Amino acid sequence: MAQSPTVRRLQLGRELRRLREQAGVSRDDAAAELECGVSKISKIEGGKMTIALAEVKALLALYGVDADESEQILGVAREARKRVTHRVPEWVRAYVGLEAEAAEIKAFQIDLVPGLLQTEAYTRAITKAADPTRDPAEVERLVAIRRERQARLQSDSPPQLWVVLDEAAIRRVVGGPAVMREQLERLLEVARLPTVSLQLMPFAAGSHAAMGTAFTVFRLPDPPGGAVVVLEGLWSAEYVDRSQQVGAYSVVFDRLCASALDEQGSARAIEKAIGELR
Incomplete structure (x- = not known):
C-alpha cells in the first residue's frame, strides 16, 4: 500500500x-x-x-x-510532492495517513470513543453535535470515510491497537440510549479481535498520569522505530515526533494501562453500562 x-x-x-x-x-x-x-x-x-x-x-x-x-x-x-484531492483539512489528512500506515496505535481518550471503534450512528451523532448546520450529504461522506478506516482492523495487515478509555467515554450518552447501547456493544465486539486491547479507566481510579490530555501514539514501520504522537484539538492537531517526547508519552500510556481495569474487568464494566441503558 x-x-x-x-x-x-x-x-x-x-x-x-x-x-x-x-x-x-x-x-x-x-x-x-x-x-x-x-x-x-x-x-x-x-x-x-x-x-x-x-x-x-x-x-x-x-x-x-x-x-x-x-x-x-x-x-x-x-x-x-504528489497532489491530494481530499476535501478535508491538512491536519486531518495527516492523522488519517498515520493511522493507515501505523504498525502500532496506542490511544487514550477521555470522553469520546476513538474513530476506529465508532458505530455509524455514533459518528453521525458527534458530527452533527460538532456542527448542527453541516450538510447531511457531508455527514454521510464523513461516516463512509470512517467506515473505510475501520476496515483495516480486520484486514490482512491490521495494526496492533491499544486503547485506554476513561469511564466518561462509556457513560456519556451520545445520540440517545439506543445509539449508545449499540456503541458499547461494538466496543465489546472489537475488543475480541486478537490485535485489539481495550481497557477502561474507571472513575474510582481517581487521578491518573494523563489528566485532561487525550493523545494517540502512532508507531510506523518506515523508517523502523519512527513514531509520532498526535494531540488533537477542535480545529487543528499538534504532531510530536522527537524521540524523547514520544518516549515520555509512551511511558505515560504504560502507566495508564497499569492504572486501568484489565481487559476482562473492562469488558464487565462495559456490559454493566449496557445493562443500565436498557
Whole structure:
C-alpha cells in the first residue's frame, strides 16, 4: 500500500532533521544553503511544507549523505510532492495517513470513543453535535470515510491497537440510549479481535498520569522505530515526533494501562453500562 503524501512529508522532515543533526549542521547553515529563512527549515523538518527536489539534493550534499541513502530520501521526497484531492483539512489528512500506515496505535481518550471503534450512528451523532448546520450529504461522506478506516482492523495487515478509555467515554450518552447501547456493544465486539486491547479507566481510579490530555501514539514501520504522537484539538492537531517526547508519552500510556481495569474487568464494566441503558 502506497503511503499518503502527507505521511511521506512527515517522514521526509524527520529524516532531513536526523541527517542534519548527525552531520553537525545548524539550521542557520541549512537555511543559508537554500538561501531561505530558518523558519522554512523548521517547517520542512516538521513536515509542514513541501520541498523542491533540487533543495533536497542540496541539503543532502551539505549533510554529506552517500549516493544510496540520498536516492532513498529522494524517493520519499517525490512521494511527498504528489497532489491530494481530499476535501478535508491538512491536519486531518495527516492523522488519517498515520493511522493507515501505523504498525502500532496506542490511544487514550477521555470522553469520546476513538474513530476506529465508532458505530455509524455514533459518528453521525458527534458530527452533527460538532456542527448542527453541516450538510447531511457531508455527514454521510464523513461516516463512509470512517467506515473505510475501520476496515483495516480486520484486514490482512491490521495494526496492533491499544486503547485506554476513561469511564466518561462509556457513560456519556451520545445520540440517545439506543445509539449508545449499540456503541458499547461494538466496543465489546472489537475488543475480541486478537490485535485489539481495550481497557477502561474507571472513575474510582481517581487521578491518573494523563489528566485532561487525550493523545494517540502512532508507531510506523518506515523508517523502523519512527513514531509520532498526535494531540488533537477542535480545529487543528499538534504532531510530536522527537524521540524523547514520544518516549515520555509512551511511558505515560504504560502507566495508564497499569492504572486501568484489565481487559476482562473492562469488558464487565462495559456490559454493566449496557445493562443500565436498557
